[in-house]
Amino acid sequence: MNVAIIGGGASGMVAAIVAARAGAKVTLYEAQEALGKKLLATGNGRCNIAHRTVAPSRFVTDNSAFVESLFVRIDSASIEAFFASIGLLWVWHEEGKAFPITYEAKSVVKALSLALQEVGVTVQLGQAVQTIVDTPKGYSVRTVDGSSATYTRVLIATGLDAAPQLGATQEALAWAKALGHSVVPTYPILVPLECAHTATMQGVRMRMEATLFIDNQKITSYIDDVLFTAYGLSGLAILDLSRYASAALAQSKRVKVTLDLLPSWSKNGLTQHFESAQKEFPKRDWLAVLSLLLPQKVAKELLKTLSIDGALPCGKEDARTLKRLVEGIKGWKFEITATHGAKHAEAMAGGIDTASIEVASMESRLKKGLFFAGEALDVAGDRGGFNLAFAWASGMVAGQALALKD
Numbered sequence: 001m002n003v004a005i006i007g008g009g010a011s012g013m014v015a016a017i018v019a020a021r022a023g024a025k026v027t028l029y030e031a032q033e034a035l036g037k038k039l040l041a042t043g044n045g046r047c048n049i050a051h052r053t054v055a056p057s058r059f060v061t062d063n064s065a066f067v068e069s070l071f072v073r074i075d076s077a078s079i080e081a082f083f084a085s086i087g088l089l090w091v092w093h094e095e096g097k098a099f100p101i102t103y104e105a106k107s108v109v110k111a112l113s114l115a116l117q118e119v120g121v122t123v124q125l126g127q128a129v130q131t132i133v134d135t136p137k138g139y140s141v142r143t144v145d146g147s148s149a150t151y152t153r154v155l156i157a158t159g160l161d162a163a164p165q166l167g168a169t170q171e172a173l174a175w176a177k178a179l180g181h182s183v184v185p186t187y188p189i190l191v192p193l194e195c196a197h198t199a200t201m202q203g204v205r206m207r208m209e210a211t212l213f214i215d216n217q218k219i220t221s222y223i224d225d226v227l228f229t230a231y232g233l234s235g236l237a238i239l240d241l242s243r244y245a246s247a248a249l250a251q252s253k254r255v256k257v258t259l260d261l262l263p264s265w266s267k268n269g270l271t272q273h274f275e276s277a278q279k280e281f282p283k284r285d286w287l288a289v290l291s292l293l294l295p296q297k298v299a300k301e302l303l304k305t306l307s308i309d310g311a312l313p314c315g316k317e318d319a320r321t322l323k324r325l326v327e328g329i330k331g332w333k334f335e336i337t338a339t340h341g342a343k344h345a346e347a348m349a350g351g352i353d354t355a356s357i358e359v360a361s362m363e364s365r366l367k368k369g370l371f372f373a374g375e376a377l378d379v380a381g382d383r384g385g386f387n388l389a390f391a392w393a394s395g396m397v398a399g400q401a402l403a404l405k406d
């Protein structure tokens with residue numbers, strides 16, 4: 001089989017290796033001047049390569065059955081075995097996350113690049129594909145420089161436009177539509193959220209509980225790092241919430257995040273602490289008292305939001321003020337106005353509708369010889385290695401099918 005793979009990211013590289021090993025003649029097109037540019041940025045350069053448990057509930061998709069069926073075929077052990085076969089070993093963390101043994105994303109790209117060379121894949125770097133046209137002789141692939149070639153089969157694995165500064169685009173959706181496929185609207189996930197009243201706290205990072213409300217209904221909570229920024233909220237807890245928040249914002253729903261600044265303290269415990277401070281240090285002002293529990297920038301902004309004069313001695317405040325302060329610490333409300341956009345997102349939800357994709361091969365049910373894999377499909381995972389797990393699995397299945405004889 002004479003095969004073209006469009007996209008030199010995670011799913012495209014794996015598919016190319018698997019297909020070439022099975023005997024296909026493979027040409028891999030990559031618009032950038034190097035392979036795996038986006039992959040190098042994953043996990044802050046450490047590359048959380050997969051997750052041991054890949055349940056459908058950990059993915060945003062309109063077709064959970066598709067995800068479940070894929071991971072029945074290719075589980076985390078199969079993915080690990082593939083990487084071992086190209087010389088890259090993993091380490092597993094107790095929470096189920098897997099990393100390359102070097103803890104460096106560049107090791108993953110290096111191993112894949114070496115394997116591509118060893119199995120004879122022709123890699124076309126700096127070759128942005130302009131059109132993919134179904135012809136009687138096969139699929140004609142034309143690049144922006146005007147050159148073209150015809151292939152028996154084509155795999156589209158270019159992803160979506162999360163982090164466009166790394167070369168990400170939505171071209172896969174345009175090609176899919178031109179070839180008759182439907183597309184689920186996209187929106188960013190694993191993305192910071194924008195809101196007011198955080199600029200004065202920019203740079204402060206705390207471990208706290210973030211709770212998401214949509215149209216005043218509680219959706220979920222996470223306890224992890226939260227980072228205050230000039231535009232709003234970031235950090236791991238916020239990225240985890242964003243899959244739900246972003247979808248709600250896209251539907252013009254009201255989105256609110258409440259922060260429990262001290263999740264290990266109960267309201268009663270905090271109340272007793274402040275009452276004790278009022279008795280023992282009645283002349284200390286509220287800012288001084290609060291700054292011994294919270295970073296000073298946070299203490300100042302919280303007092304301002306609650307309309308409590310931080311310069312007043314704590315011993316002069318009444319029980320109602322004390323209650324308001326405790327409520328603010330345990331449930332500081334922020335109205336979310338937007339996500340921080342695709343440029344700052346780790347992934348995009350939505351994409352090519354999987355109802356028209358055969359999960360056993362990743363081949364189109366509408367166009368024989370046309371395949372899809374990776375982020376371009378309407379499957380987006382949670383933080384923790386799920387997106388890469390889907391990329392590897394879908395790439396492996398597609399690679400096997402690309403090399404099969406008719």
